[in-house]
Amino acid sequence: MKILRAMELEGTSPYFRAMQTANSPRINMDGCPRMMLGSNNYLGLADHPLVIEGARRALERFGAGSTGSRLLNGTIDLHLELEAEIADWFGTEAAIVFTTGHQANLGTVGALVGRGDVIVSDSDAHASLHDAGKFTDAQSVRFRHNDIDNLAEKLAAAAKHGRPAMVTVDGVYSMEGDLAPIDQIAEVCLEHNALLLVDEAHSVGVLGLNLTGVTELYGKAGKTPLRTGTFSKSIASTGGFAVGSHDLIDAIRTNGRALLFTAAGVPAAVGGALAAVRLIRSAEGQERAERCLANARFLRDSLASLGVPLAEPAIGPGGAEAVTPIVPVIVGESLRAFAKWHELYERGVFAALAHYPAVPLNRAMLRLAVTAEHTFADLEEAAKSIHTTLELDVERQLVV
Structure with a gap:
C-alpha cells in the first residue's frame, strides 16, 4: 500500500491511470496522447x-x-x-x-x-x-x-x-x-x-x-x-x-x-x-478476429526480430503453434519491470504490467494486447519503443 502511494505521488504507478477518450488504439491518458497496448478490446468493438x-x-x-x-x-x-x-x-x-x-x-x-x-x-x-x-x-x-x-x-x-x-x-x-x-x-x-x-x-x-x-x-x-x-x-x-x-x-x-x-x-x-x-457472429466479426490475430503475429515477430525477450508461443491443437491477442514481454525482477513500464509510458505507449503474485516471482512482464484496430505501422512503432526501453539497461551497463 505504501509503495503504491509513493509511486502515485511520483507519477510512476502503472495502475488506476485515467483515460480521457474512448478505448481505442490511440487514446488520451493523463492528458497526453498514447498508444493503447494494455486493453482487452480485442476486436475493437468498444467504440463501434x-x-x-x-x-x-x-x-x-x-x-x-x-x-x-x-x-x-x-x-x-x-x-x-x-x-x-x-x-x-x-x-x-x-x-x-x-x-x-x-x-x-x-x-x-x-x-x-x-x-x-x-x-x-x-x-x-x-x-x-x-x-x-x-x-x-x-x-x-x-x-x-x-x-x-x-x-x-x-x-x-x-x-x-x-x-x-x-x-x-x-x-x-x-x-x-x-x-x-x-x-x-x-x-x-x-x-x-x-x-x-x-x-x-x-x-x-x-x-x-x-x-x-x-x-x-x-x-x-x-x-x-x-x-x-x-x-x-x-x-x-x-x-x-x-x-x-x-x-x-x-x-x-x-x-x-x-x-x-x-x-x-x-x-x-x-x-x-x-x-x-x-x-x-457476422462476416465483419470473422474479419475482425482474423485481423486481431494477424496483428498479434506481426507484433510478436517484430519484437522477436529485435531480440526482445518473449514468453514461449502458445501451442494449440495437434501441437501446432497458436496465436492469441496476448503478447507477453518478459522483464524479470518486479522493480525493474515498474521502471521499464514508466519509461515506456513516457515514450507514449501504455502497456499492462503484471508482477508477482499475478505471475511467478522474477517473471514480471509487460502484458501487451492487440486489437483488430491496430495497424502494422502502430505495432512496428510500439515494438521499436519497447526495444529501446529495454535496451537502456544494456547501454548503462556498458557505460559503467
Whole structure:
C-alpha cells in the first residue's frame, strides 16, 4: 500500500491511470496522447457505432439502472434475448447472463458444488475461479499448470474417496496467452466422471470456427458441459455468462448466489453486449478476429526480430503453434519491470504490467494486447519503443 502511494505521488504507478477518450488504439491518458497496448478490446468493438447504438437504444427504452436482482425486478427483455442469442451461438440448450464476468464464475461454481465435493483448478486459472472455490464448502485443490498427469492424479484421489469433482480451467490464460489443452483435459474428465468448466473469457470472439473459444477450437464443445465467459473483452461491454444444458443452467439460475443477490446488469451494458455478439457472429466479426490475430503475429515477430525477450508461443491443437491477442514481454525482477513500464509510458505507449503474485516471482512482464484496430505501422512503432526501453539497461551497463 505504501509503495503504491509513493509511486502515485511520483507519477510512476502503472495502475488506476485515467483515460480521457474512448478505448481505442490511440487514446488520451493523463492528458497526453498514447498508444493503447494494455486493453482487452480485442476486436475493437468498444467504440463501434453498432455497439454504441445498441447501448443507446437500451438506455432510452429501459433507463439507466436495473434497480434489482435478476430474481426479482431486475430481469428485462434484453437479458432473455441476450441469453437466447448466446445459447444459439454456442450451440447449447441454455445460457445465463451475470452482471460481471467474475460473478459468472462465482455463481456458476458456487451453485453446482458443495460439502463433500472437490474443485480441481489449474494453478494459473483466473482469480475468479480460485475465489469461487473459497466461497463454497467444497475442497479446493490445484493441479500444476497444463499438467495432464497431475490433473489425473488429483481426480483419481478424489474418486478414491468417493468425492464428486469439478475441474476449472481457462481457455486462454490471461497473462502469457497460452492455451489449455482442452482435448486432453476433456478426456481425463470423462474418464474420471468429473464436471469440466472452461472459462472462455480471453478466447471468445477470437478463436474457434464460430469464435466461441478454445473449446470449439479443439473440437470438444460436445464433451465440455460448462463454459463461462465475460462481455468485458472481445464483446466490449460488461457482464458475464455461462452456457450448458437446461438442467445445469436452471441449477445456476436458482442457486447461484452471485446472480441472486446482486443487481442485474444495467440496460446499456446488456444492449451493447447483444449488439456486439450479433456483430461477432457476422462476416465483419470473422474479419475482425482474423485481423486481431494477424496483428498479434506481426507484433510478436517484430519484437522477436529485435531480440526482445518473449514468453514461449502458445501451442494449440495437434501441437501446432497458436496465436492469441496476448503478447507477453518478459522483464524479470518486479522493480525493474515498474521502471521499464514508466519509461515506456513516457515514450507514449501504455502497456499492462503484471508482477508477482499475478505471475511467478522474477517473471514480471509487460502484458501487451492487440486489437483488430491496430495497424502494422502502430505495432512496428510500439515494438521499436519497447526495444529501446529495454535496451537502456544494456547501454548503462556498458557505460559503467
